[in-house]
Structures are given as structure tokens and as C-alpha cells.
Amino acid sequence: ISGKITEVKVRDIRFPTSLEHHGSDAMHGEVDYSAAYVTVETDSNDDIIGCGITFSLGRGNDILVKAIEAIQGLVIGRELSNIYSNFGKFWREITQEGQLRWLGPEKGVVHMAAAGMFNALWDLWGKKAGKPLWKLLADMSPLEVVNLVDFSYITDAITKQEAMDILTRNKTSQKEREDQLLKRGFPAYTTSTAWLGYSDETLVKKCQEALAQGWTKFKMKVGSDIDDDVRRANIIRDQIGYDRDLMMDANQKWDVNEAIEWMKPLVKFRPLWIEEPTSPDDVIGHATIAKALKEHKVGVATGEQCQNRVIFKQLMQTNAVSFVQIDSCRVGSINENIAILLMAAKFNLPVCPHAGGVGLCELVQHIIMFDYLCVSATTDGRVCEYVDHLHEHFVEPVRIKDASYMSPQKPGYSSEMKAESLDNYEFPNGTIWSNLIKEGKFKM
Amino acid sequence: ISGKITEVKVRDIRFPTSLEHHGSDAMHGEVDYSAAYVTVETDSNDDIIGCGITFSLGRGNDILVKAIEAIQGLVIGRELSNIYSNFGKFWREITQEGQLRWLGPEKGVVHMAAAGMFNALWDLWGKKAGKPLWKLLADMSPLEVVNLVDFSYITDAITKQEAMDILTRNKTSQKEREDQLLKRGFPAYTTSTAWLGYSDETLVKKCQEALAQGWTKFKMKVGSDIDDDVRRANIIRDQIGYDRDLMMDANQKWDVNEAIEWMKPLVKFRPLWIEEPTSPDDVIGHATIAKALKEHKVGVATGEQCQNRVIFKQLMQTNAVSFVQIDSCRVGSINENIAILLMAAKFNLPVCPHAGGVGLCELVQHIIMFDYLCVSATTDGRVCEYVDHLHEHFVEPVRIKDASYMSPQKPGYSSEMKAESLDNYEFPNGTIWSNLIKEGKFKM
Structure with a gap:
């Protein structure tokens, strides 16, 4: 797998599900299902773009966007071969970045942001390989699978050999x-x-x-x-x-x-x-x-x-x-x-x-x-x-x-x-949201 | 305690401590001690401003700023008497907000943001009462102290009566x-x-x-x-x-x-x-x-x-x-x-x-x-x-x-x-940072 990552973009996509009371439970009354939507572009001439999401309930989706932007710089410019040949190591590099890890480590906003970024990188890999992700994974050798994983903090429960x-x-x-x-x-x-x-x-x-x-x-x-x-x-x-x-x-x-x-x-x-x-x-x-x-x-x-x-x-x-x-x-x-x-x-x-x-x-x-x-x-x-x-x-x-x-x-x-959904539901300026705000159905 | 909160401001303050290798440890190599700095203003004529911080290691301090901005709306306009008369309840309201809690709950960025906001509200209370915080707390009755606390999820370890x-x-x-x-x-x-x-x-x-x-x-x-x-x-x-x-x-x-x-x-x-x-x-x-x-x-x-x-x-x-x-x-x-x-x-x-x-x-x-x-x-x-x-x-x-x-x-x-420190160390446009960036000592 060749090429280099040239661009990472993040968009704030929200769906006004609270208007219909979908998704209500004992702790989350009115929620607007939302995604921080990540796209990863490369310098290859194949038009392939990796797309990933991380999920939220509406308010704060912009915090996830901001957190993904904070790791953009660690991803842009990287060779794909370098990322995917030891994906577990690259994963650790991002999730253990010396300054950002203070905000987690490995939890909450910064970890969900990492999820969005890595989801996009996985989509990119699957598309480059021409396989749905489940098949890409299933075709890997046990050793290749083990190398995807950061075993730190879990070796008392499972070793690489057991895996x-x-x-x-x-x-x-x-x-x-x-x-x-x-x-x-x-x-x-x-x-x-x-x-x-x-x-x-x-x-x-x-x-x-x-x-x-x-x-x-x-x-x-x-x-x-x-x-x-x-x-x-x-x-x-x-x-x-x-x-x-x-x-x-x-x-x-x-x-x-x-x-x-x-x-x-x-x-x-x-x-x-x-x-x-x-x-x-x-x-x-x-x-x-x-x-x-x-x-x-x-x-x-x-x-x-x-x-x-x-x-x-x-x-x-x-x-x-x-x-x-x-x-x-x-x-x-x-x-x-x-x-x-x-x-x-x-x-x-x-x-x-x-x-x-x-x-x-x-x-x-x-x-x-x-x-x-x-x-x-x-x-x-x-x-x-x-x-x-x-x-x-x-x-x-x-x-x-x-x-x-x-x-x-x-x-x-x-x-x-x-593409149409992204344009319509982008917050707060997509068609759907600007209309809701105009009609007074949503208070910023 | 009377008055209403009229404004909450947040600033991104960073100190270039990495230049001198202070703060280095096994997991955090080069760090820039930073604070998302929160000020809370009221409609009283006493010039009192509540000041609070939440701490980070540099990169991602802007994520904390963004997260504090996400709870601003839940604080501005509130009566102080309403906040402080049942501070534990207000604390729960903020930390359990139905959409934002998905990003935690009560952990990482959103919880550290809550810390910054509540630190400012505590400073405000101390200043209004004319007491350093340790003294304000020490002068409270046991019942007043207990009412500051949200006991949810810990009653199997300690009950209000035991407290x-x-x-x-x-x-x-x-x-x-x-x-x-x-x-x-x-x-x-x-x-x-x-x-x-x-x-x-x-x-x-x-x-x-x-x-x-x-x-x-x-x-x-x-x-x-x-x-x-x-x-x-x-x-x-x-x-x-x-x-x-x-x-x-x-x-x-x-x-x-x-x-x-x-x-x-x-x-x-x-x-x-x-x-x-x-x-x-x-x-x-x-x-x-x-x-x-x-x-x-x-x-x-x-x-x-x-x-x-x-x-x-x-x-x-x-x-x-x-x-x-x-x-x-x-x-x-x-x-x-x-x-x-x-x-x-x-x-x-x-x-x-x-x-x-x-x-x-x-x-x-x-x-x-x-x-x-x-x-x-x-x-x-x-x-x-x-x-x-x-x-x-x-x-x-x-x-x-x-x-x-x-x-x-x-x-x-x-x-x-x-005030001078805030102006000098605001990131990235304070004097200190704009000079470091100009001199090529800090890469954005």
C-alpha cells in the first residue's frame, strides 16, 4: 500500500432526532444523533477517500471536531506503508501523544476523537485493498492481527502469545x-x-x-x-x-x-x-x-x-x-x-x-x-x-x-x-439546521 | 448572596516550559504547562470576578476552552442564590447534562472543563463572602458541606449520614x-x-x-x-x-x-x-x-x-x-x-x-x-x-x-x-508566543 496522507478534514454533522423523541432513555432525555465526520485524503490518483465517524448526542459534537483537529498534524504527511505496516504502534503513538494524553488518557473526548480518525484510516485501508473491513480483517494472518493491537496495560489478562x-x-x-x-x-x-x-x-x-x-x-x-x-x-x-x-x-x-x-x-x-x-x-x-x-x-x-x-x-x-x-x-x-x-x-x-x-x-x-x-x-x-x-x-x-x-x-x-446528507445536516449552516434555527425550533 | 451571572469568558493560556525540560517524566516528554482560564462576571456592582483554571500540558488546551464554552450557556443567566443554595444539585445538572454526558460521562475533557467552570464559581463565592476558600468551607455546617456533594454512584461506599x-x-x-x-x-x-x-x-x-x-x-x-x-x-x-x-x-x-x-x-x-x-x-x-x-x-x-x-x-x-x-x-x-x-x-x-x-x-x-x-x-x-x-x-x-x-x-x-501574565502568555497571540513562533522556536 503506497501513498502519503495529504489532507484530513472534519465536519460537524447533526440530525435533529430530538424533535421526534427517538433515543430517549433514563439519562438522555432529548438527543440529536450526531457525528464528527472525518475524511482522509492521499496523494494517490485513485480518488479513494477514507471516511470515518465518531458519534455524539448533539451538544459537544464541535468539541469532538476540535479534538480530531488536534491530532490532524500527527497524521498528515505520513506514508500509508508506515502507518499500516505497524498499525498497533501508530495507534499507540496517537493515543499516547505526550501532551494530549493528559486530557484522557485513552478516555472521553480525546479517545473518541482517535476513534473517528482511526475509523477513517480503516475505511481507507479497506477501500485501498478493495475489501469490506470484515473481509480485510478475516484475510489477515494471526500475527498481522496481533500487530494491530496495543497490548499495554492488558498483559496481565492476555499475552500476545495467548492472542x-x-x-x-x-x-x-x-x-x-x-x-x-x-x-x-x-x-x-x-x-x-x-x-x-x-x-x-x-x-x-x-x-x-x-x-x-x-x-x-x-x-x-x-x-x-x-x-x-x-x-x-x-x-x-x-x-x-x-x-x-x-x-x-x-x-x-x-x-x-x-x-x-x-x-x-x-x-x-x-x-x-x-x-x-x-x-x-x-x-x-x-x-x-x-x-x-x-x-x-x-x-x-x-x-x-x-x-x-x-x-x-x-x-x-x-x-x-x-x-x-x-x-x-x-x-x-x-x-x-x-x-x-x-x-x-x-x-x-x-x-x-x-x-x-x-x-x-x-x-x-x-x-x-x-x-x-x-x-x-x-x-x-x-x-x-x-x-x-x-x-x-x-x-x-x-x-x-x-x-x-x-x-x-x-x-x-x-x-x-x-454527500447530500453531509451538506444538508452540517451544523449549524446546512439546509436542515439553518431552517430549524430560522423557524425557532432550535435554540443555539 | 445575590446577583446573576452575566458573562463567562475563557482564554487559552500556555507557558513554554518545554524549552527548559521542566516537568519531564516517563510518559510526558516535553510539556508546556497550560491553563484554560475561566472568568465569571455578575450583574453586581462590586467588581468581583470569579477566576478559575483547568490544567493541561499544552497541546489540546484549546479543546478544554471549547468544552468550557459548551457549558457557558448552562451558567450564564443563573441567579447566584440558585446556584449556591444547592451547589451539589447544580453540579449534577452540569455534569449530567443529557447530551454532553455522552462525551464523558464525568471524565476526560468534559469533566476537566466542568472543573474549570466550578473552580471559577468557587473563587466567585469566596470573594463574595470575603473569605479564602479553605475558610469559607471550614465555616460551613456539616449539612452545608454535604449539600455541596453529588453522592450518586458512591452510596455503596459512603452515605450522607456517614458523611x-x-x-x-x-x-x-x-x-x-x-x-x-x-x-x-x-x-x-x-x-x-x-x-x-x-x-x-x-x-x-x-x-x-x-x-x-x-x-x-x-x-x-x-x-x-x-x-x-x-x-x-x-x-x-x-x-x-x-x-x-x-x-x-x-x-x-x-x-x-x-x-x-x-x-x-x-x-x-x-x-x-x-x-x-x-x-x-x-x-x-x-x-x-x-x-x-x-x-x-x-x-x-x-x-x-x-x-x-x-x-x-x-x-x-x-x-x-x-x-x-x-x-x-x-x-x-x-x-x-x-x-x-x-x-x-x-x-x-x-x-x-x-x-x-x-x-x-x-x-x-x-x-x-x-x-x-x-x-x-x-x-x-x-x-x-x-x-x-x-x-x-x-x-x-x-x-x-x-x-x-x-x-x-x-x-x-x-x-x-x-492581567499582564494573561496577556503575555495567551496562545497563540500573546507577546511570548508570537515571539517564539516568529523566532521558529515553536511550530504550530
Whole structure:
């Protein structure tokens, strides 16, 4: 792979989803799904541009833009061969930059900015190689995969040799899994049926629509009002029965003991998991909750706001999670997510990605498909979140068939947005926003 | 307290400390101590302006500025009585804002930005009340103090009632401690003697200077090269002997097992603590290291990059720290630091603040003096870091006497910088920076 990076651009793209109360939960009332959109250009004559996003809920999307601009200078001028030949080293160079790391390290805004930048670099690599990302990764040797990862701070949980062993042990059966994947896709569940902001009528209607579409796993939001949660769980179980899976999501609403108490009247609805019961930083708290819920066969799931591999490592070391929810924009892109997949395989835990927002489904499907092909080598107990918003803005939107993600076919990371969408939704001067502001529907 | 906030301004202030290799350690090679400087103005006719800072190492200071600007709108227009009558609630409102919290929550850039804003609001309160902050806090009732704190996510470690009990139990002897404080100040240690960038000659000279000034506790940087660490530890112990305390600081350089191995040849120098042996996010890792070093009577210290009260809580719950190093700009200002002081008291752990950089000494002295007066009620085993840089830029610089911080006397948080310093060091257009850039000594 030849050429040099000549330009990095970042745009502030926001969708006014708050106007329709999509995405509401116990902690995030009105949100505008947004992306800091990164493009990486090279001096090659192939017109290929790497496109990446990092995701936010609206306010503060400009902070992400600013943070990506702060690392531009570390990327522009670099040879692609230099970046991709030791991508794990380059990743560390960016995430451990001596001055910027003070603002993290490896967490929050600066890490999400790194995610946006690396997502674009991954898209570039896939497009240059002419392969969708899941296939690019699946075609790598175990050693090539290991070299993508920065193992610092996790060697007490997994060594490079153990990672090599995990990546090698199922290599001979990979072709069969790839055939399966192309035929059947990767199993998904839907979160679109039960946002907190929906009325009971909407809830019933959404459940029925989802059942008609063949969905078998459903997630509901909980945590604002216990009676309300019980009433809504009743409605949903009435609609979906007990043969299908129900998951519950508290979006960090509770303290540790409160989580245990709140779940007491809810365990009878037999949720597969309670998601984000408390602070995403509270490893010990999650372990306490997991222990208390074990007798009820309710698992603990978390990860969408889990800041990096170091927290994931500890969640696994302490039996604090039963379901590992990776996210494509929270941690440092595919490089760090591979570290998390490898640790999950070591600890024998299923990875069930977080998705939704804008673009999160498009990106994370590649990672979980790679997990199936090369790391966990199974779909048993695995399921990837799906939310049916905003896919129309992508050049290659996700394809769902029989409640499964069908594998993307175009080269790259499925992260490229349509030029028209970018122009319309750029904040605050795109057509959509300037009209909303003019009409007084949005206050700056 | 009456009036309304009419304006919040933020400036990007940087000091070119990298030119002299001050502040170098195993992870941060060349740093420019910087501050996002916040001023809060009201509609009162008293000319009082609240001044706050949040600290960074140079690059990315503009990201902090941007993040503070993102919360400006939540502060401007608010009545002071409304803010200060339930400051804990207002703190939660800002740190849990439904869209911005996605970028944290309560960590990294957005949380450090909140620190800057709340530091300014605290300075404003102190100035309005005509008291230095330590005194403002010390004069509050236990209930008033408890109301400053957001207890969410920590009630499994400390309840409001337990906090009330801690704050009440030593109230009768507070006056005696205040007399002591005014006379003798609060004990300090120096980090200025042993930065990694210093030559052996400089090291000896700095030790001798510090001894002559009466310092009894010294900290050295370790972690770049083991032989170098041994050589430098020898030099320092030769200078200071074994009756004085030596602390070691690895600035997160090691993996967990590496930390335990690296310390083996260093324990013979009898360090009081090893600081930041690994990732600041690794609670379990710190617990493992602490356990391994216990037989050598070497404690583990961490906190300057500990993102919030939730991580501090877990460090205490798992016996992972022996010394709790709070920082005035990393977590959410005094409000969150009080939560940490209260938990440290509950777990019977000494708080030994991190300071240095620019302004960190000026601010954190108030917090540790409050700890002595009202929370831990002792200086036994407590010591506050001191670094002798950049104090000249403050209106009320710290005063060190006999290796102790003397209590500040002017109203406020000692966070106000001189107008001339602000103008000279504003980045990139202040006199100092425009000259450096013109002379080619700094590349944008």
C-alpha cells in the first residue's frame, strides 16, 4: 500500500432526532444523533477517500471536531506503508501523544476523537485493498492481527502469545463460517420498539411491527419509574411471549444497591440481561450487581460507555459482565476493539455489540463479523444491536434480513455518508439546521 | 448572596516550559504547562470576578476552552442564590447534562472543563463572602458541606449520614486546628529536585538546594530505564539520607506485572510510595501491585489522573491505594474533591494532593487545609506536593515556609492570574508566543 496522507478534514454533522423523541432513555432525555465526520485524503490518483465517524448526542459534537483537529498534524504527511505496516504502534503513538494524553488518557473526548480518525484510516485501508473491513480483517494472518493491537496495560489478562493461539485455533474452519455468514448474516436484536418516550399505544404497535418483521429479541428501557417499568414490561411480554428474549437497559440510572433493589420486581419478566445498571466506570459495582442477580439468571451487560480496554479487562477479571458490549466509536476504533474481542474470547464471554445512533450499526457489524470468523468462531449467545434510524444517509446502509445483519459487500468500513446528507445536516449552516434555527425550533 | 451571572469568558493560556525540560517524566516528554482560564462576571456592582483554571500540558488546551464554552450557556443567566443554595444539585445538572454526558460521562475533557467552570464559581463565592476558600468551607455546617456533594454512584461506599458523622465528630476541636494551621501551615514535599530530564549534576545541586531550604520529603521520577533509576535513587539517597522520605513516581509507565518486577531493585531505597505504577483506570491492577509491595512496606499512590469519585471509590474499596492523590482540576472541582475526602476519611486513608503544573498548588492547598480542619482532622502521614514553577503569575501565589504551605489570606480560591501574565502568555497571540513562533522556536 503506497501513498502519503495529504489532507484530513472534519465536519460537524447533526440530525435533529430530538424533535421526534427517538433515543430517549433514563439519562438522555432529548438527543440529536450526531457525528464528527472525518475524511482522509492521499496523494494517490485513485480518488479513494477514507471516511470515518465518531458519534455524539448533539451538544459537544464541535468539541469532538476540535479534538480530531488536534491530532490532524500527527497524521498528515505520513506514508500509508508506515502507518499500516505497524498499525498497533501508530495507534499507540496517537493515543499516547505526550501532551494530549493528559486530557484522557485513552478516555472521553480525546479517545473518541482517535476513534473517528482511526475509523477513517480503516475505511481507507479497506477501500485501498478493495475489501469490506470484515473481509480485510478475516484475510489477515494471526500475527498481522496481533500487530494491530496495543497490548499495554492488558498483559496481565492476555499475552500476545495467548492472542496468537486464540486467532490460530479456529483458522481451519474459517471458510465454513464465511459461507454461513454470507448466507445467513449475523443475528441481531432490536431496540427500536421500546424507547422511554413512547406511549403504551406506540409500544404495542412497535412490538407488533417488529414481530411481523421476524425479530426474536427485544430491548426495553427502564429506570425512570419502577411502576412504569413493570407496566411496560408486562405490555411487552404480552406481545412477545416468553419464548423470545427481552433485555432491559437502565442507562446508568442507579447506584449499586439501588440497582439490586430496582431489579427485584423486574426479574419475574426474565430479562436476559440488565444493561448499564450503574456508572460505566464502576467495575466493582457491576461485579456486586452481577453477583446479586446471578440466582435470578439475569446477566449484566455493559460497554457502550466503557472508555477503553483497561476497564473492559477489569469487568472481565471480576466477573462483572456476562455480555460484552463493544462500540465502534467509544474506544480506539478496530484496533482497540480487537483487544477487547481477544480478552472476551480468553474469558469465554459473548460479545454483543452496542449500535444505533448514527452509523454505529454500519461500523460495528464489521467487527462482530470478524469476531465470528476469527476470534470467538461462534454466534451462540451472540447478538448485535440494531436500531432503524438514519441508515438512509449512508452510501452502503446496513441490510437486515430475517433479523440478521447481512455482510457488507462494498470495500471499506461502510462509514461513508452521502454527500447530500453531509451538506444538508452540517451544523449549524446546512439546509436542515439553518431552517430549524430560522423557524425557532432550535435554540443555539 | 445575590446577583446573576452575566458573562463567562475563557482564554487559552500556555507557558513554554518545554524549552527548559521542566516537568519531564516517563510518559510526558516535553510539556508546556497550560491553563484554560475561566472568568465569571455578575450583574453586581462590586467588581468581583470569579477566576478559575483547568490544567493541561499544552497541546489540546484549546479543546478544554471549547468544552468550557459548551457549558457557558448552562451558567450564564443563573441567579447566584440558585446556584449556591444547592451547589451539589447544580453540579449534577452540569455534569449530567443529557447530551454532553455522552462525551464523558464525568471524565476526560468534559469533566476537566466542568472543573474549570466550578473552580471559577468557587473563587466567585469566596470573594463574595470575603473569605479564602479553605475558610469559607471550614465555616460551613456539616449539612452545608454535604449539600455541596453529588453522592450518586458512591452510596455503596459512603452515605450522607456517614458523611455528616465524619464532618461532625471533630467539630469541637476545629478552632485549635485552625490556630495551628495559621501558625505552622500544612506540610509539603518537593518534586522539583528530580525530573527525568535533569542531569546527575543538576540532580545533586537541586537536592542540596532543597535540603538547605528545609525540605524533608522528596519525589523522584522513575520508569524510563531501570539502571538509570537505580543510579539516580542512589544519588538522591546519598544526598538526603534515610531519615527523610523518598517517593517514586512512574507516571503510568508499566503494565501490572512489569510494575512489580521493576520495583524489586528499587525497594531497597525504601520509597514511601510508588506513584502511578500503571494505567490510572486500572483499579484491579493497582490492587495487585499494592498487595505485592506490601511486604516491602512500599505504598501505592495515585489520583492525579483518576477521572472521578467512582474510580477513587473503587481504589479505596479494593485496598489498591495507600495514599489518595486528589487534584484540583482533574475531577469536578471542590464539590467532587469533598466526596473523595469524605470517602478517604471513611476508609481511613491519608490524602496527599497532587500539585505542580500551573496553579495546581494555589488551588489544592485550600482543599487539603479544609481536610485538615474538618474531615481527617489530622496532618499525620499527610503531605501536599509542591513544585516551584510559575507561581509568579498569580495574584496570591502560594507561600512556603519551613517546607509547609502557609494558609492563603485573600478572599477566593487563589486562582486569579495577573492581567499582564494573561496577556503575555495567551496562545497563540500573546507577546511570548508570537515571539517564539516568529523566532521558529515553536511550530504550530
